[in-house]
Structures are given as C-alpha cells and as structure tokens.
Amino acid sequence: MLLVTNKSKLYLLMFFLLSWLCGNTVLAAGKKESVLGPGDPIKIFVYGHPDLTTETKVNDAGNITFPLIGEVLVDGLTPAAAERKLAKLLESRDLIRNPQVNILTSSLQSQMVSVLGNVRNQGRYPIEGKRSLTDILTMAGGILPEGEEVVTLIRLDGDKWTKQTVDVLDMVKSNDMAGNILVRSDDLIYVERAPRFYIYGEVQRAGSYRLERNMTVTQGLSVGGGLNPKGTERGLKIQRRDAxxxxxxxxxxxxxxxxxxxxxxxxxxxx
Structure with a gap:
C-alpha cells in the first residue's frame, strides 16, 4: 500500500499549482492586453497585505484612489503596467519592500466602438487588442446591400472632433490596406445609405435604384428593365438639383x- 506523506502532498500541490500557472501564462501570452480607461472596474491585491485589497473604478480623469498613495493615473495603461506603477510607488515611498501587486479586471467597459447606419447589427463593440476598421465592420455583420462603401469614422482628438472617410471598396479592389485605420476607444463608425437615382416614364420597372460608380444613363435604364414597347431613347431627360x-x-x-x-x-x- 502506497503511503502519501504530508510532504509528498505539498510537493504534488505545488506541482499542480505551477502547471496551472504556466498554462494560464501561455494562454495570456497569446492574447493582447487591453488598456485601462474611465469606467473600468478593477480589484487590486498586494501580496501579504490584505488590508490594501481595493475594489475601485477608474474615474473620468483616468485616476484610481489607492490606500497610502492617493490618486494614481492609470488611463491608457495595461493592467500589467498599472501593477508595476503601483509597486514602484509603494516602494519609492518606503511603504512596502519589494511589493507584489496584482490587478484583476472584468470586462474593460471603456474600450468600446460605436457602429451606426447601414450595417447588419448596429451597436457598441469592444476593442480587444488592436482592431482595424474592417475588423469592427465584420463584427457588426458587414455593410448591408443598400449601404455605401465609403465609411465615415468620427473620433475625438484632444478637444476636437475629427472626421475621416475610408473608401472600403477601393481599398479592397486596389489591395492597398494602408487606409484600414486602427480604431480607438469611443470612435464612431457610420455607414451611410448608398446614393440612389430614379427612373420614371416608359420603362419596364419605374422606381428608385442604387447608383453604382460611374453608371451611365444606358446602364441605369437597363437596371430598370429597359424601355417598354412605348418608350424611346430620343428626348431622354434628367431632372437634377444644382448647387x-x-x-x-x-x-x-x-x-x-x-x-x-x-x-x-x-x-x-x-x-
């Protein structure tokens, strides 16, 4: 009969604990860490100092309040970088020697992008690591058939709102993805309705149709099914609004x- 001593049990426990930690470290290494921002809930632990355990939220200024230190700016830092900053502050003020700080986060509420307009699923989407414009459009289910291929991105740079348009169709057709912008938290992506034109008179199917790029009058008439037996191409007219x-x-x-x-x-x- 095999006897397991208390010492053996301790070794086995340490082995399984190390295996679990290593496994999670490998998984985490393959995953890009998001950064902290206003509204993010976090929990802070300092090894050996349970009295410093703190549950808090990043405030609108990007700060947290931590015991013995006060306000600390963490906006834009990854959780790992925030851990190092708190540890450095605790040690530099001779509060704790060699502090081991751990920060746990749930979902980072601040890292969100809004998608509106002619996409399959409008809404707010989280940014996990680096995300491009096309990544977010894919998450929103893609552009609807009636949607425009030129997408508008609105973002806040400092205290000024900026607007940028990206021609998704041209980018894909030219195989030049330089315009595939990396999105940032609080960006707004808007997909407008594609431009339309109208046909009426002696055609097979009068109505409103999507205007394709560089579409001619002949191509437009073909979209409407062509002329009916009474129609003629002589004397075609276009009604258009001037500037x-x-x-x-x-x-x-x-x-x-x-x-x-x-x-x-x-x-x-x-x-």
Whole structure:
C-alpha cells in the first residue's frame, strides 16, 4: 500500500499549482492586453497585505484612489503596467519592500466602438487588442446591400472632433490596406445609405435604384428593365438639383454619367 506523506502532498500541490500557472501564462501570452480607461472596474491585491485589497473604478480623469498613495493615473495603461506603477510607488515611498501587486479586471467597459447606419447589427463593440476598421465592420455583420462603401469614422482628438472617410471598396479592389485605420476607444463608425437615382416614364420597372460608380444613363435604364414597347431613347431627360438646390431639367445622352438623386425620364415614342 502506497503511503502519501504530508510532504509528498505539498510537493504534488505545488506541482499542480505551477502547471496551472504556466498554462494560464501561455494562454495570456497569446492574447493582447487591453488598456485601462474611465469606467473600468478593477480589484487590486498586494501580496501579504490584505488590508490594501481595493475594489475601485477608474474615474473620468483616468485616476484610481489607492490606500497610502492617493490618486494614481492609470488611463491608457495595461493592467500589467498599472501593477508595476503601483509597486514602484509603494516602494519609492518606503511603504512596502519589494511589493507584489496584482490587478484583476472584468470586462474593460471603456474600450468600446460605436457602429451606426447601414450595417447588419448596429451597436457598441469592444476593442480587444488592436482592431482595424474592417475588423469592427465584420463584427457588426458587414455593410448591408443598400449601404455605401465609403465609411465615415468620427473620433475625438484632444478637444476636437475629427472626421475621416475610408473608401472600403477601393481599398479592397486596389489591395492597398494602408487606409484600414486602427480604431480607438469611443470612435464612431457610420455607414451611410448608398446614393440612389430614379427612373420614371416608359420603362419596364419605374422606381428608385442604387447608383453604382460611374453608371451611365444606358446602364441605369437597363437596371430598370429597359424601355417598354412605348418608350424611346430620343428626348431622354434628367431632372437634377444644382448647387443651390434648384431643380433643373437637362437633355440626357446614353453615355452621360448619372449623379446621386437624378431622375431619368423616358418619353413615349410618337411612332
């Protein structure tokens, strides 16, 4: 019969504990750490000093309040970097020698991006590590068929809001991903409705249609099913608003480019 001594039990316990710690370290190494920001709940432990255990939230200024130290700026730091900063402060003030500080976080509430407009799932999405514009659009289910391929990104730089547009279609077609911006916390991504044009008169299917890039009048008519037996391409007209918003009627040629909100009118043939 095998007898297990107290000493053997201790060794076994230490072995399993080390195995568990190593396994979690490997998993964590493959995962990019997010940074702390306002609103994030954290729990702080100092080994051997249970009286310093603190549950707190990062305030709007990016600070936390910690016993013996006071306010500490942690905004933009990873949890690991915040641990090192607290340990350094405790040691530099001769409060604790060789302090071992651990910070536990649940979900980092501050690291969120908003996606609105013509995407499959509007909402707020978390940033885990580095995320690009296309990553977030994918998380939102992609752009809807009626959505524009030019996406607007709005962000706060210092005290000023900036606006940037990204032509997702052109970026993909040219295989140049330099414009695939890395998103930041509190960015707003907006996908507008694609531009439309209208056809009425003697066509098979009058109505409103998505305007594709560099679409000609002939291509637009084909989208509407072409002319009906009464229609003629002679005397095609386009109603279009000028820069001042005034409606004007123009003669249209088959190879003219359609502009957003144009109305194409097909006349009835006299013969």
């Amino acid at each position: 001042n918003g005034n409606l004007e009627t123009l003669d249209a040629k088959p190879n003219d480019l359609i502009q957003p909100d144009d109305v194409i009118y097909v006349r009835e043939s006299l013969f």
